[in-house]
Amino acid sequence: MHIKKLIALFILLLVLVNCKDSSIQTIQPQIIPIPEVVELSDSFFTINNSTGIAYDNSFKVSPQFLKDFIKSGSRINLxxxxxxxxxxxxxxxxxAYVLTVSKEGITIKASTDQGAFYGVQTLRQLMPVGLENGTFSGKEISVEALTVKDEPQFLYRGIHLDVARHMFSVEFIKKYIDALAMLKMNTFHWHLTDDQGWRIEIKKYPRLQEVSAYRNATLVGHYSDQPHQFDGKRYGGYYTQEEVKDIVQYAKERFVTVIPEIEMPGHAQAAIAAYPELGCKDEPVEVATKWGVFEEIYCPNPKTFAFLEGVLDEVLDLFPSKYIHIGGDEAPKTRWKNCEHCQALINKEGLKDEHHLQSYFITKMEAYLNSKGRQIIGWDEILEGGLAPNATVMSWRGTSGAVEAARLGHNVVMTPTSHCYFDYYQSENDNEPLAIGGFLPLEKVYGFNPIPEELSTEESKYVLGAQGNIWTEYIPTEKHLEYMAFPRMLALSEVVWSNPKNKNYKDFVSRSENFHQRLDALDINYANHLYEIEGDMxxxxxxxxxxxKTLTQGKNIRYTLDGKGPTINSKVYESKIPITESSTxxxxxxxxxxxxxxxxxxxxNYHKAIGAKITIDKQPHKAYSGSGAKGLINGILGSDTRYGDKEWLGxxxxxxxxxxxxxxxxxxxxxxxxxxxxxxxxxxxxTVYEYLILQEPNEFLQDTTFVLGLPKMAKEPRFKLLNNKFSKMETGLYDETIKIIIRIPNYGTIPEGKQGAGNKAWTFIDEIIIN
Incomplete structure (x- = not known):
């Protein structure tokens, strides 16, 4: 009894000691992107209706943003x-900025309003989540004392959005820009024109609004699904010039530069549908109703250049950005090869071929934009045939374009498909929403280094930064778009802002788990894969x-081996599981x-090659290295739809x-x-691959070549092709096999009319199962 009284008294004393601070709730720093330096103190500052704010006249946006944020979220007036x-x-x-919070007050130091704005975004994350949506009910806001010293690693920190395939409201575009600004991104790349739609009002050419902005139907399902099906519904729209001005101004007030993209010379079918004389055939075409690459391309004649200059004149009036993106990607040359005017122009200008004609086209448009005080930026295909003199390259087909451009002294923005395409799948779950393909999980985005390892220190200076891209062929709604963008946008923000020395993926996962509460408050839909499990053989x-393994802390993994789903009572995973037979x-x-x-x-699938020695005479591409050669005989199949996972080698x-x-x-x-x-x-x-089976050194028991899925010559093997992706050969019984050799030639050059025409094809191989 005496002991119980002592315990009760001790508890009472603790309550009394802590009573003074019981109403104080400060937010532990879990800032994204992670700052350069964070120094914590043991006090706090309280914001209430008696709190005052002061600022230099050069700061207008940042203090007003802070005042509005606090007032709208808490009704506290500074x-x-x-x-x-x-x-x-x-x-x-x-x-750069320095944010200091002490018990006396808060200071934000910066040389520019933009730097101060980023200090405000950090301060915002130190405040209660309820301020984001007005659900905060307290009369005071307590902020933990600390000092943050911070500045970005890269000048260009971008996010892209394609509105040509699917269009989104002005209100949503502003919400998207708000999210960019919160994460200290400073560029919004707005893809406004393509084969499937023209989305910006050009008053000089009204048929762009009347014809090019609408398609008669939209592809249903995936492009790979055959035969193609269409919904039969007219789709489209465009942003008026007043709406564009409103969005650009809104972004400016958040220190986000909007870069418009007006595609040329390819991806022009929507424009040619309105003005057929812009094409080489001068024949009517329709706005494209499915995805892909189309033969229609601007003809490099006086009418086309006059049209594009007229378009750009209005674009320049709407967008004050230094850069105008001119596309330049996936421009088929078939029309040019069969065009008398184009061939005569090639001869007249002494050009080597149609690739140099594209360079001529881009250079001409660059000269026009340069005369207006602007610079062009384009996808890395603008390197083909020679790079325009002042062009900046956006490298998307890997890093080789960036390396080439940087070595030529041109600025580069990194946006390779392997790490920056947010329209790719982000999980191996079968119930993920339909996507274009590929596999880009959060961790891979986070691990991206925008500086290609091939570049020297001096050449690396030309890398301005990186950008996440979202192409919307398979993203028809705003919630779906948010799901694809978040939380991968969080990861990229840390790639382009934070010092690599401060980056740690496990810590980032913890901070992301916390940040999800802020996304919830902002009504931003996001993909929560933080509680997913990763497995390795x-x-x-x-x-x-x-x-x-799972990266979230303080949780258990429970598992079964009997094919039934785990429950709260299933075995807790504590160490690696022995595998001696096929298992689920x-x-x-x-x-x-x-x-x-x-x-x-x-x-x-515990087959006979597991544990064998495997070698490949080439290294897989570093962006698609999977689990290495050993991953081809580890008993695990890769995804049917996500070729970028760790089981596929590219x-x-x-x-x-x-x-x-x-x-x-x-x-x-x-x-x-x-x-x-x-x-x-x-x-x-x-289309061709070969098996060789050895029983004794240099003794080939089976030498079988397959062509287009059928055996060309073989000792009567049985072979079948499944879904145009699988091959199986019944070899017969060979009791003493010591070696198998598989030779796989690359498909070769992608033919004209196909996406990527003129480039080498990729080969992706998965599990080799031997029974």
């Missing part, structure tokens, strides 16, 4: 005073194991009360030879391989 001060410091960089001393592992993340994430399922334009050596002579009955075929993404299954 008055004139000195508790919160904006101080001009010429020693800081253009976008690992080999140790001749034995096989399966390893499970099901697992999920749980807290103490319930399942948090979706069920992870992994089927393991090779660009290379023939490959794969060798599998068995430790002991092995009886085999069949070989099964799998190739990805997605021509819209430049990926082609090989």
């Amino acid at each position: 008055k004139d005073g000195k508790e919160i001060q904006f101080i001009r410091d010429e020693n800081l960089g253009l976008e 690992i080999f140790d001393k001749g034995k096989s194991y399966y390893e499970l 592992i099901k697992a999920a993340v749980f807290n103490d009360e319930k399942q948090l994430g979706k069920i992870f399922t992994q089927n393991i 090779f660009w334009g290379e023939d490959i030879e794969i060798t599998i050596d068995f430790e002991q002579p092995t009886k085999i009955n069949s070989i099964e391989t799998r190739f990805y075929d997605s021509q819209g993404q430049w990926i082609y299954a090989p």
Whole structure:
């Protein structure tokens, strides 16, 4: 009894000691993007209706943003005073800031209003989430004392949005810009024209609004689905010049530059539908109703150049940006090859071929924009045939375009498909919304280094930054768009803003989990894959194991091996699982009360090549290196729709030879391989490949070549092709096989009329199953 009284007294004393601060709730710093320096103190500052704000006349946007944010979220009105001060410091960089919170007040130091604005965005994340949507009910806001010193790593920090395929409201575009600004991104790349629609009002050419802005139907399902189906519904619209001005001004007030993209010379079918004389055939065409690359291309004649100059004149009046994006990508040359005017122009100008004609076209348009005080930026195809003198290159087909441009002394923005295409799948879950293909999980975005390793320190200075791209062929709604953008936009913001030395993916996951509350308050839909499980097949001393992991802290993984889904009572994963036979592992993340994430399922086919030695005579492309050569015989199939996952290996334009050596002579009955075929993404299954089976060194028991899915010559193997991606060969019984060689030539050059025409095709190979 005496002990109980002592305990009760001790608890009472604790309550009394802490009573003074019981109403104080400060937000622990979990800032995204992570700042350069954060120094914590042990006090706090309270904002209330008696708090005053003061600022230099050069600061107009940032203090007003802070006042509006606090007032709209809490109904606290900041008055004139000195508790919160904006101080001009010429020693800081253009976008740098120093934020100091002490028990006496808050100061934000910056040399520009833009730098101060980023300081406000950091301060915003130190305040209660309820301020974002007006649900904060307190009379005071407590901010933890600290000092933040911060500045960006890159000048260009961009996010792209395609509105030609699917269009989004003005209100949503502003919401999108708000999110960019909150994450300290400073560029909005607005893709306004394409084959499927023209989305900006040009008063000089009214048929762009009447004809080019609308298509008669839209493709249903995926481009790869055959035969193509259409919804039969007219779709379209455009942004008026007044709406464009409104959006540009709105972005300016958040220090976001809007760069318009007006596609040329390709992706021009919508414009040619309105004005056929702009094409080489001068024949009517319709606005495209499906995705892909089309033959229609601007003809480089006086009418076309006059048209484009007229368009650009109005664009320049609407967009004050230094850069105008002119596209330049995926421009088929078939029309030019068969055009008398184009061929005469090639001869007249002494051009080598149609690629140089494209360079001539881009250079002419650049000269016009330069005469207006602007610069062009274009996709890396503008390198073909020679780069226009002052052009900036947006490198999307990997990093080689960036390397070439930087070595020529041209500025570069990095946006490779491998790390920056947010229209790709972000999870291996089968219930993900339809996407164009590929696989770009959050961790891969976060791990992106915008500086190509091939560049020297001096050449690296030409890399301005990076950009995330969202193409909307398969993204028809605003919620779907947000789902694809977030949280990958968070990861990219840290790539382009934060010092790489401060980056840590596990810490980022923790901060993202917290940041999701802010996204909820802002009514931003996001993909929450933080509670998903990652699995790996690992080999140790001749034995096989399966390893499970999740990055969120303080949670358990529970799993089963009987094919049933895990429950709160299932076995807790504590160490790697031995694998000695074909198995199905099901697992999920749980807290103490319930399942948090979706069920992870992994089927393991324990075939005879597992544990064998495998080599490939070429290295897979660094962007698609999967799990390395060993991943081809680990018993796990890659995704049917996501070629960028860790099971697929990608090779660009290379023939490959794969060798599998068995430790002991092995009886085999069949070989099964799998190739990805997605021509819209430049990926082609090989048309020819060869198996060689060895029983003794240099003794080939089976030498079989397959052409277009059928055996060309073979010792009566049985072979079948499944879904245009799978191949299986029944070899017969060979008891003493010691080696298998698989030779896979690359498909070759992508033909005219196809996406990526003229480029080498990709080869993607998955599991090699030997039974």
